[in-house]
Amino acid sequence: MKTLFDETILKNLKLKNRFFKAAVWENMATIDGHLTDKLYAVYDKAAKGGVGLILTGYAYVMKEEHPNPNMMGIYHDDFIPEHRKLTQMVHEYDTAIIMQLVYGGSMTLRNPPSPKIWGPSTVKNEMSGITPYEMAKEDIEILVDAFAKAAGRAKKAGFDGVELHGAHGYLLSQFLCPHYNKRKDEYGGSIENRVRIIAKIVEAIRRETGEEFLILIKINSEDFMSDGLTSEESITAVKILQGKGLCAVEVSGGILSDPDVMKNNLSSLRPVHNKEQESFFRAHAAKLADAVSIPVILTGGNRHIDVMEDILNKTNISYFALARPLICEPDLVKAWESGDRKSPKCISCNRCFDPDGVSCALNRRISG
Template identity: 55%
Template sequence: MKTLFDKTKILNMNMKNRFIPEYKEFTDKIHKIGSNIIMQIVYGGFMTDYNTKIRTIWGPSTMKNEVIGTWSKEMRKEEIKYLVDAYGQAAKRVKESGFDGVEIHAGHGYLLSQFLSPYYNKRKDEYGGNIENRSRIIFEIFNAMRKCVGNDFPILIKLNSYDYVKEGGLTEIDSLYVAKKLANLGINAIEVTGGNESIKEVVDSNMGAARTKIVISKEKESYFKSYATKLSKIVDIPVILIGGNRHLDVMEDILNNSNIQYFSLSRPLTAEPDLINRWINGDNKKPKCVSCNKCYTTHGKRCILNIRES
């Protein structure tokens, strides 16, 4: 016999699936122009100031975001299980929406990077303590996602290399452990990042993921390449380097002198959406982006240089 609760579950599922048709239309258009698209999914934790007075913000422990002041509540085990299952269902919707893969975001101070970092993870149960425990939630999420999407659908992860905090943060050794185990579990690629943007010390020292003033010299570019190079030597899956990739010759040098296979760009493409085509056509002059980060505060995340020109 059906109950009202059954109907409520069906209604909730329909609400969660309501964006699939729009996403499918979007991904179809991307495929028609000859490109692929991967969706990145994340639970932000206390990296938000949206309606925090009336919302419960989860964290590995009860902690305060030092930069924006948002507090998180320590997750109960049943809440961790709920989140793990939610990631799996989200991956399934990503696949049904026509995306070519899904990426887990585990960097920059978002929830999963908080679990990895002893700076924020003070738990005494199987989700805290040593790195095997602190990374347990990520392995469970990956397994839940793989179960929902099958073995042929690409799953990637954006993984912190360091927190760049002087004491108590995620270390390179611990991060490499997580990356290698994920590779052994069957993840398809690892995108290397770093920095914890909820820690004031990291932000003040310009050691976050989106650093400024990197165009002063080419030596400041590709600032996660040391870790990414080490990682590329111990895993048999693609390693993707982000962080200050600006000049084509710098990236080609890394490509030819390491096992790093792919490079990510973000801010340069905000400034010049056609940058890659420009490079393909032989125009290798320096990119327009000056890493000022003003795009983060403009309406629509637009490049401030383009706004001035329009």
């Protein structure tokens, strides 16, 4: 019988358990993406809390754009020393750390937005109101190189790997989504074409970082749009990327900029009222885990330890990522490991996304 506290090997990386801290919007870096004492403290607390691996909040790969203010940057070598301080701190707790990389595209809350936002096609984003420029092939090559260089910096800073943010409607997710990708060239149309830009990025990162560096992707199980990425296409995309050197896949779901997705609670930010509603994307993740040979990480709505144990032993899903519960209780995994199988305090209210930086509304109310 498998347990959530099994020691496992992810490619060449030993992990002390199957729990990941999922990436979240932290809003604690400087406007230029530099780390702050506040941000170091968040990661110190997360590593101390007992997870096997931390996925950072996304770091933007190009100075010209960042989808939200006060998120981390990795677009210049100057960032390497401060990130090395972060990885050394986390590794002291026998916790691995992977940097999530992003280009936001029209999925941006930055005000004012960058002068020229890229997209696969000139399709208006319903959330931001931005209509991006359609990327020329030369732009795609620039972006591929930016991701590769960012991954190289992450490696030099001591990260155990990188994760491409290919979910939720950010640029790479838009390439996968027919609603946003209307291209008629080799980057549009079939899923084999729509995943091509990500495949090129994976190959470029592999050349930049060598064979042992971990490359993951966060991808939607489906977009939950009538003209979005389907479950079958998502599996096909992962199979293609596996052949290019992808090491693991994190499964999420939903385009956050689509009003119907948000109104109908189909995204990873949906509420959780009972155990039956937990682990939102488990069915797709289980199907994917049967179809590929790389580890599958289930994210979104993971709450109770007994539910995750049941999924672990009834499917080939390998890891479980938690976000909101660990914002509320950073030491939750350590408590579970000690034998306290308590229910998490998190009520999935989404009020953790505070303008002053991510923090639990329940804890703010108690301390206030």
